[in-house]
Amino acid sequence: MADIDNDKVQDVEFGIVGSGSMGAGMTLLFSEHGSKIGCYDYDGDAVQALMDEAKKDDSVDESLVHGFTSLEKLVNAFPKADSKSDTSSGAENEERSKKPRVFVLSLPHGKPVDGILDELLPLLEKGDMIIDGGNEWWEETERRQRKTKEKGVEWIGMGVSGGYQAARHGPSMSPGCSPEAWDYLKPYLEKWAAKAPNGEPCVLHMGGGGAGHYVKMIHNGIEHAHLSILCEIRSLLKHQLGYTNDEISVLFESWWKEGPLRGNFLVGIGYKGLKFKDGDGLHEEEGIVEGMEDKVTQDVDKSEGTGTWSTKEIGERHVAAPAIAASHQLRIISADKFERLEVAKNLNVPQPSEAEEKKLDKEKKDELLKTIHSAVYGAMLSAFVQGLNIITRASKDEKWGISLSNCLKIWRAGCIIQSDAIAEFLLPLVEKFPPSEPLNLLRAAPEIAQELARTYEALKKVCLIALETDAVAPALSASLEYLKAVGGKNLPTDFEEMELDYFGHHNYDLKSEPGKGHEKGNYHTEFSRMPGV
Structure with a gap:
């Protein structure tokens, strides 16, 4: 297993930002399925603890887990666009160079996510992807999608369910993204996801925008x-x-x-x-x-x-x-x-x-x-x-x-x-x-x-x-x-409707003229004109 922030690592397939319980679980899960992972956290002790865990886990190849405390070094650990290989044909190299760099964020919602985005986005290029795997308010997800789109970077809001144990052994996932991003990520997500009793992976494209987080x-x-x-x-x-x-x-x-x-x-x-x-x-x-x-x-x-x-x-x-x-x-x-x-x-x-x-x-x-x-x-x-x-x-x-x-x-x-x-x-x-x-x-x-x-x-x-x-x-x-x-055929809200019209001129409908929908009523009574009122 390489040292933390090893500059010689240049073949990371996925970067996971955040080495807490969820991020650590996903790091071990992805690497167990054969992906080379770069795990980042500003806390070097957390990164080291995760790398030690990978070494102790019999189902994980420790050589697939690399730790980083520098986002820039994590980004640089992905294959370069002009990378060459003596064992690969030119066509294979070209295909490899086109692969997006994919980062999975496992962070608390709100400001921590924006802080990482501000630091990470300048280091990325058109076609790269960021998956927000934490819980997030859907409008925040869509705001970040608009921001990253300006640079051609795809922001994916993806719910990750099941807690830290599922993150390690296979969660349920709900990605919200473009169809193109889903097409690229689908084989990976299906490999990592929990499997239903019939064997189907518990991950499906929810839709665009903030659908996944919603x-x-x-x-x-x-x-x-x-x-x-x-x-x-x-x-x-x-x-x-x-x-x-x-x-x-x-x-x-x-x-x-x-x-x-x-x-x-x-x-x-x-x-x-x-x-x-x-x-x-x-x-x-x-x-x-x-x-x-x-x-x-x-x-x-x-x-x-x-x-x-x-x-x-x-x-x-x-x-x-x-x-x-x-x-x-x-x-x-x-x-x-x-x-x-x-x-x-x-x-x-x-x-x-x-x-x-x-x-x-x-x-x-x-x-x-x-x-x-x-x-x-x-x-x-x-x-x-x-x-x-x-x-x-x-x-x-x-x-x-x-x-x-x-x-x-x-x-x-x-x-x-x-x-x-x-x-x-x-x-x-x-x-x-x-x-x-x-x-x-x-x-x-x-x-x-x-x-x-x-x-x-x-x-x-x-x-x-x-x-x-x-x-x-x-x-x-x-x-x-x-x-x-x-299931109530008659609710007590007729009296509420009367009082709403009495003080607020909110109008009402008649039971003798039932209508569909929830439009404002057609009738109003001036109760103040009634004798004794």
Whole structure:
């Protein structure tokens, strides 16, 4: 293995900028598949640690990993345009000289990316490519695409899903770029990507512009809803119904192995995590989770923007996704435990208590567990529907042409929202929809609505237990309220419409003259002219 910043290296195939957990994982993954990688980080210790890891990893040829603390030296480590080889024909040399230099950024969103771009862009030439493999707000991606286009450099916004372990062993990827860039990168990305159960690589072209980062952003919004649904149901099982963590682990494992939550990644790691003992003598019997503080700081500490951005999109695209929004709100509330405890003193509301259902006999408890299983499935399926509805609306607005079936295909492995049974149910239903018009999936695909309807009573039962015991269950409750509202033939908003017209002259429509769409109403009443008003 060469030394860091070795000037003699001139045959790097890909440069990876950022040697943190994600960048390091991708470096080892790409090199395991035979690509010569130049890994860059300003932190020499991080680069050295990665090179040492490559040396220890039996599946990696250490000679394919070269470290750099100088961006300029990394750029120079690629083959020169006029490179010659005694063993190659002139035609082969010409083809080699035309290959773009491709850089993969694995950096926190925002200013760090702009800083690297400002340093890297002057060193590049027409035809080179930069892949932003971090999470990023889609408009920032498109701004950088306009900037690099002036020099003929392609900026690709690519979501990389699955966390640091998937980055090492095969992630789900969602590139947004030109068709030409996709054609060049496709064989490499397909080689590196996670493979679905049928062997298909979990990477597909999402569209142009910011489409790739947008799909990853909403993937994370769905992920946040699923995380909230599961943490809420685990708490209810333990604290309201009296199950131990080991018993819940066995239950989650059964859900993961068969039924509508089969192959759900979060259910899978949930049952494994609940078994984990921390070994410090404090929680060895109950599991490590019992010693963890009940706060999530992601989003609030601005290290992770996708939850905030997903919630922003819900509002600005005018798409109903209450479970995604509720999960984000729970994170915000949980983030500052000190503040929350002070608020709890002031509010002095009842704390969660045991449920009457805890006293049920085994037969009735087993039946209740089936109900809970159905409720969790309904809530998770609902979150998928909510997320896909956002994507299809944005795709229409921005003219990206995102295929919902492509989204589901890349989510079959290597990502956090992998859910085999749900994907198998949804995929055939959405494949018939062209990537052109915004959809309400519950209207366009009656089969999905009918499937959710079958979970309604179960979800209602679970939310009733939470309500009666003062248990915290915002995402589960939002999922139920979503089904109640979108399935409501008459909503209470007629009264709201009256008051809006009363104080704001907002107009209204009449029930006797129903119309499609959401245009402003045709009628107005001057309430101030009414007697006694």
